[in-house]
Amino acid sequence: MSLAELSAAELAALAEDLTARYAELKSAGLKLDLTRGKPSAEQLDLSNDLLTLPGTGQTTSASGTDVRNYGGLEGLPEIRQIFGELLGIPTEQLVAADNSSLSVMHDSLAFALLHGRPGGTPWAGQPHKILCPTPGYDRHFHLAQELGFELVPVDLGTDGPDLQTIKRLVAADEAIKGIWVVPTYANPNGAVYSEAVTRELVSMPTAAADFTILWDNAYAVHHLTDDEIAAVDVLGLAAEAGNPDRVFVYASTSKITFAGAGVSFFGGSQAIVGWYLGHLAKRTIGPDKVNHLRHALYLKDADGVRALMRNHRAIIAPKFEAVEKILAERLGAYGVATWTEPHGGYFISLDVVDGTATEVVRLAKEAGIALTPAGSAYPYGKDPADRNIRIAPTFPPLDQVEAAMDGVATCVLLAAVRKQLDGS
Template sequence: MAALETQLTELQKQYDDFKTLGLQLNMARGKPGSGQLDLSAGLLGAFPSYKLEDGTDARNYGILNGIPECRNLFAGLLGINADRIIAGASSSLNVMFDTMASLCLFGTGGGKPWHYYKFEGTPVKFLCPVPGYDRHFTICEELGIEMIPVPLLEDGPDMDMVSELAAKDPLIKGIWCVPLYSNPEGVCYSDEVVDRLASMETAAEDFRIFWDNAYGVHHFEERTPLKDILAACESAGHPDRTYYFFSTSKITFPGAGVALVASGEKNINELKKHMSAQTIGHNKLNQLHHVQFFKTPEGIRHHMELHAKELAPRFQMVLDWLEREISGTGYARWTSPKGGYFISLYTKPGCASRTVELAKNAGLTLTPAGAAYPYGNDPEDSHIRIAPSYPSLEELEKAMKLFCICIKLAATEHLLKEEKEN
């Protein structure tokens, strides 16, 4: 105990020194840094032309499913049939919320609206691989959809559990998936997981996979392949099982980009029907400008190589600090992703909330502990999401030095408390 008390005193001194600096550092969300945003500065210039290839003036009403040039661009990038794409709002979160709300209001495939069950006192449920994306969970909470956590393994969700749950409960209507460099774990789904999701038996005929491929082109070095979920569903006889979402939010400008949803023919027709009451047409000028800026799928891939040069050093700095300061202590473990935007860190059980609290009190804002779990409930109180993209390298150096002190301080406090109780 004496050694721990000495360690606590030294760590407290280091921590107090940081508090005097008046820092205002932020690693809470996966926001692109200024260097990444500068890469898309060309989008802020004048339009070479407002006309589409067929002569249509993009400044006017119309084209509900998005201009053909934009749909073709992303079809080539993602390997999706352009006719099964709706290019619409500026962010995929926008499109995901609207799609889920549509299912709650109208149902799909002739089934009952999902909110029918809520008003009957038995709300529908969604499977949520954890740790996962907090915004997905917020959509479910907002719409009154019950969330069921399932473990996220090294190659995707625990498919034995997913298959068992989906097969026996008709109120389980779907699953959230971030299939490539998942938020926040960095997991990439295997071909086997994709095939099992596409082909598994479900008690609900209107079971839907919400496939949020947010980081589909966000590689650091080698491109990690991802099996085509839409083709897999088609082959398995479930062509309308998946809604596939993608956007340029972390490619060009967040909130000012292009987002799309792709699915089977019946789903796309349903969505277009509901959209026709919502809008006459989306922002075609923005779609056209993105086409003019990137020109080809290879143009997007080259652009993302420039993003990787901005992001990779930040991720390496985080990993270097953790390796140097935390490795071997038993105080935490962490992931080493090959792409995406986040690193998952796991403190000793019971220490995540305290670590985040210490960081905040010293001027470092992190994502709230537990945010990567439905209802904010991390049963181990151990998970923290690290988002290195936004701070400058100089700021990130300070943030990581402070963060490592907070991890060690929280763990030492916890160990001392355990020894005193025993």
């Protein structure tokens, strides 16, 4: 029975029960954290062989490069080949960099701001806006804001963003220079961009000739089910549409091997890759090729990555199942929340009663449960409906995930009941 169907007496009784339950929760002295999508120590342990070059202590790549020395700006071919297959990108159109794809995003946007894209003018000398499918990745939004972009929200559905709104905006406004995209298991709602949606994005007319799709395939191989969705060939589709230079592709091994010591990637057309490397050469002499070789020797090939990710899945899938089970059992009957049941990625997107997300996060914090701030998945941290909360279940042990989510469910119900009482 939903809250709206309860009588005043039933609602008051439920409020009394939840208040008592919340008092018990606070007295338990919990210290639980569901804030960031980090791999657990158990997941990191899967790749401990990376702490030495697997096997022989090899220091020379297959091409004869001494990885201890300068050079090789584009990264080792071995690691580029492995991830080129996984991402659907030819090796020559993929650059392997250092540990953080966020750094690569920063560099590519900074290069466009300072120098313009190939054949274009610097973005910094003109108004520049960026489309932000929401709910979305807060670090994307913070980075763009830091670089002076105006953030323009557009709604994100299960198979991509609101195309009608996007087409209208990009056709009318030359200042819109790009759009953030997390195409596979998007952060936080698990959306998977369909090929049809991708075709529309790469082919649609835009007022800005240098409009750019910032294609962050962060979760390309992070599956939670047997249905291992293959990466869309976005560069091939863009070339077919006559816009080969429209896409910047990003990815990394951050949630595959070591989150703080992985390999990041940048991909694009040959013209875009040449442009990127030309500017990158002024910033660095080359990436950490020792780490590239270490990863190539450890992972061996694309199938090695797939096998490793199935071991990750065995660790984290039960945590996602626990979140979904507890939310269904505690909240399902009351009609106070909806949540995603993703097939991959690192997050569950929880929508609570409008106007209560901030209160839910506050209640949880006072009970010792840390959640990502309400609104963090929206540009400028402002969810106009104050309903979305991102749940990150991967880092804590399973028993802590269960305890935290039971507490979160109590907070969601309590906030909803109080709002209902205030409005009645």
